[in-house]
Amino acid sequence: MDCCGHGLTRRHWMWGTAATSIGAMLGEWGEPRAATAATPAPDDAAAARDVLAKFISVDVHTHGGTTGIVSMAPPNDDLPNGMRAGSLAAVCLADVPDGPLLGRNAAGVLTALRPAQPGELYRHHLERLSWVDEMVAKHGLRRVFTAADLEAAHAARQPAIVADVEGLDFLELKLERLEDAHQRGVRHVQLVHYTPNDIGDFQTGAVTHNGLTPFGAEVIQACHRLGFVCDVAHATEDTVKQATKVATKPLLLSHTALLNSRAMGPTPLKGRQITPDHARAIAETGGSVGIWHFFPSLDRYVDGLKEMVDVVGVDHVSIGTDQQVAPGSVQNYAQWVQLVAAMLHGGFTPEEAGKIAGGNYLRIFRTAVA
Template identity: 35%
Template sequence: MDTGRHAAGLAFLERYPTVDLHAHPGRFFMSGAPKTPFVASYPEPDAARAVAEMRSARLGAAVFATVADLPVLERTDRGIGATRAFGPGEALADHQRQIGAANRVFQREQLPLARTGEDIAAAHAEGRLAGLLSIEGGDFIEDRLDRIAHAAASGVRSITIIHYRTNQIGDTQTEAPTHGGLTALGRDTIRAMEAAGLLVDLSHASPRTVADATAIAARPMLLSHSNVAPAGGSHPRLVTLEDALRVTATGGVVGCVPAGFAQASFDDFVDTIFRMIDQLGIDHVAIGTDMDFTYRSVLPSYRDWPTLARALLARGLEETEAARVMGGNVMRILA
C-alpha cells in the first residue's frame, strides 16, 4: 500500500460520502447456511472484520447483498452454476435465513439501514458507516409477486433479478439461454419491483434479458458489478457496450467491479474505470466491488478503498467527479 496515496484518499473520503454498490461483506450470507461443498470451500463468515475495514477506510455505505441461489450452487467445469433444482419452499426459507443474517450484522455492528441518498449523507456527516440491503437473485420470489413488496418493506433497495441460476424471470449470462430473454413472469416481476420502489439490477442477466428489461424500464436500472468488455477481451461475466448503454439510457448506473476478468492488477481496475467513464459518461459509472465473493479481486480489501480514491484523483478526475463515481451517482438513483 502506498501510504501517501492512502492518506490523501482518506482526506477525500472525509469530505465526500462514498458507496460500494454491490458487496458481500465477510460473506455474512453464509452464516448458518447448510454446509454444501460450495459453502464449505470458503472460510467461515467474518462480517465483523469486513465492517471494521470499511470503517477504517471511511467508506460511507455498502450494499450488503444476499445470494438467493446459494443452496443450489456448486463449482462446475464452466465455473459457478446451479447443479440442481430447489426443493419445495427451499428458496424462500433460505432467503429468510440470509435476510436474518444481514439484520443481525446491522444490529450487532450498529449500522443504520439506509434507504435513500439522504440517509447515506446523514450517516456520513455523523461519521457513521451505513448499510443497504440487496438480494442477488429473484429465485425466492417464485410466482409470488407479493414477496417483492414484502422485501421492500423490510428495507431491501434492489434485487439482482438473475444470478448464476436461470430462474423464472429470465436467462443468466453464464449459461445457454433457456427462455430466450425475459419471461412474461419476469416482465410482471420488474413492474412489481418498480411499483415497490426497488431498483432492478441486471448484473448476471443475459444480453437478451438486459434488452428486454430495459425496454420496459420506468425507473433507472443497474448493472451493479459488471465491466464492459475491453477491446480484445472476453468473458461470460463481461457485458457489451451496447448492454451497458441500454442501462444508462434508463438513467441508471454501471458499477465497475475489480474482478479478475480481463484485469490482473489494481492499475488495470483504474484503467477500466476511466475507460467506462469515457464510454458511458461520468454520471453513469459507480463502483461495485463484489467484495468477499468475487473472482480473483484486484481490490482485495476495503483497506484499499482510500488508495482507489486517490488513484482516481491522481489520474485526472476533479474531486466532485471522483465523488460522483465513488458514491454520488448511486445516491442520486436511490432518490
Template identity: 40%
Template sequence: MIIDMHTHAGRPRRTGDVDRSVIATMAPAGVAAAVVSAIGDIPMIRRDKVTGRLEKFRDPNPGECLEAVEGYLTSFENAGIRIAREPEDFREDDPALVLAIEGCDFLEGDLDRLDAMEARGVRSIQLTHYLVNETGDIQTAPPVHGGLTVFGAEVVRRMNRIGVILDVAHCSEDTVKGVAEVATKPFLCTHANLKEPGAPQGDHPRFVSPDYARMVVESGGVVGAWISVLREEKLPGMIRHMFRMIDALGIDHVGIGSDLPAGVAATEMPNFSRHPLLEAALRDRGLAAEEVEKVCSGNWLRVLKAVRDV
C-alpha cells in the same frame, strides 16, 4: 465518501454470522455504505473444477431460495451496524449496510414477496444470478426464455412502483433489452466490466457489450467496476476497467461494485481497507472532486433517490 454497490461483506459463506472484523474496516477506509447481497440460489450452485466458474448443479426445492435469502438478511440485520433505507441515511462518519438480494429465485411466482422485502428494508434486487429463473435468461447459461419473461416484466413494474432498485447484473443482453422496454426508473448493472476483444479474459461471459451497457446508461443507471474475475490484473485491473468505463459511458454512469470477497477479491479486497486506492486513482488521473464523488458514491445515490421517489 465511498459506497460499494455490490458486496457480500463479512458473509461469503452459505450459513453463519457476519464477520464483524470486515465491517469494522469500513469507517477507517471512508466507506459510508456497503450494499450487501443475500444470495437466493446459494445452495444450488458450485464452482466447476475445470473452468473455475460458478454454475447450477441442481434445482431448488420449494421455499429453499426464500429461506436462503431470509437467512442472509437476518445475518446482516444482526451484524451490529445500522441499515440504511433512504437517501438521507448516508453519512461518511457513520457507516451503514444497504440490504440487497441477488436473484429473484425466491419469488416463486409471488409478486407480493417483493413488497415484503421492501418493507423489510431491501433496496436493491437482481433479477437473476446463476439459475435461469422465471424472470429471464442469464449470461452464463444457454437461453431458455429468449429474454425477459412476462412475469419478469411484472417484476420490473412492481419494483419500480414500490421503490426497489432493479439490478440487471448476470442477466443476458436479451433480458436487459426487455427490461429497458418496461422500466420507468433507472436500473443498475452493479458488478461487471466492458468486453475487451483480444485482451486476456476480454470476452468473459460476465463482461458486457457496449450495447448492453448503453441500455443501462440510457435508463439513467450505473455500471459498477468489478474485480472478482481479474486473476492476472487484480486491483490494478479493476482500476483500469473503471477508467475504460468512464471513457466509454461517461462520468455519470460508473460506480464501484467490488463483489468482495468473491473470487480475486478474497485476497485483493477481502475487506474495505483498499477502497481508498480506488478513490486515489480517480484523483491521480486529474478528475475534479465532484467527478470523484460521482464515481465513488454520487451516481449510485442518484439512482436510489430516483427509484425511492414513489
C-alpha cells in the same frame, strides 16, 4: 428514458502499460494471485480522504468480505471495521438466494449444480435476512431505507448498508415475496443470477426465454412501485434491452467489466462482461454500470473504470466490487481509500471520482426508493 447527456462527459484515456497481457497474473477464476496493493503517495491519500468526506461513497455490490453474508460466519464486526478504516460510507450487501445450489463447472464458472426444492431458496433468503438483522442490531451497521438515511449515516460517519438480494430466484412467481422483502428492509434487488428463473435469461445459462418474461416485466414494475433499486447484473443483453423498455426509472447493472477488457486480460469471467451496446442501454435509462474488482492491481482497476467511462461517461459508472466471491484488488475495505487515491492519481478529478465512487448510485437510489 432519456439519458442525462452521457456523451458530453465521455473522455478518452491515454493507455500506459495497460495493454500488456495480464491474463497470466489473474490465474484461474477461483485461484487468482494476490493483487499488488498500491501504496498511494501521501498527497493522493489526503486528496482521497477529502473526496470521501465530501461525497457519499457506495460499493454497489458486495457480499461483505470473507466473514460476510455468503460465508457461514456468525455476524461480526469485520465489515463495519473495514468500512471505517477505508472511509467507505455504504455498501449494497447482497444475500445470494441460490447460494445452496452453486458450484464451479469445469471452466471454473459458477453454475447451479442441481434444481432447487420448492421453497428451499426462499428459506435460505429469509435465514440470511435474519443474519443481516443481527449485524444491524449488534455490530454497528446502520441499515438505510432512504437517501436521507444515507446522508445522515455519512454525516455521523456510521457505516451503512443497503440490504440487497442477488437474484430473485426465491419468488416462485409470488410477487408478495417481493413485498415481504421490502418490509424486511431490502431496498435493492437483482433480477437473475446463476439459476434459471421465471424472470429472464442470464448470461452464463442457456437462453430459454429470449430475454425478459412477462412475469419479469411485472417484477420490474413492482420494483418501481414498492421502492427497490432494480439491478440487471448477470442478465443477457436481450434481457437488459427488453428491461429498459419496461423500466420507467434508472436501472443499475452492478458488477461487470467491458467485454474483452484489456485491464482484466484473458479471464474465465468473459461470459459476464458486457458489450458497449449493453452498457449504453443502461446509461440511457439514466442508470449506471458497476465495475467489479477482479483486476490484478488497483491501478488496473482504475483502467477498468476508464474503459467503461470511455463508453458511457462518468455519470454512468460505479464501483461494485463483488468482494469476497474470489480475491480481487479490494480484498479489504481498508483499501477503499487507496482505490480512490488510485483514481485521482490516474487522472479522474475529485468530482468525477465522487460520482463513480457513490454519486451515481445515489442518483439511482434516490429515484428508486423515494
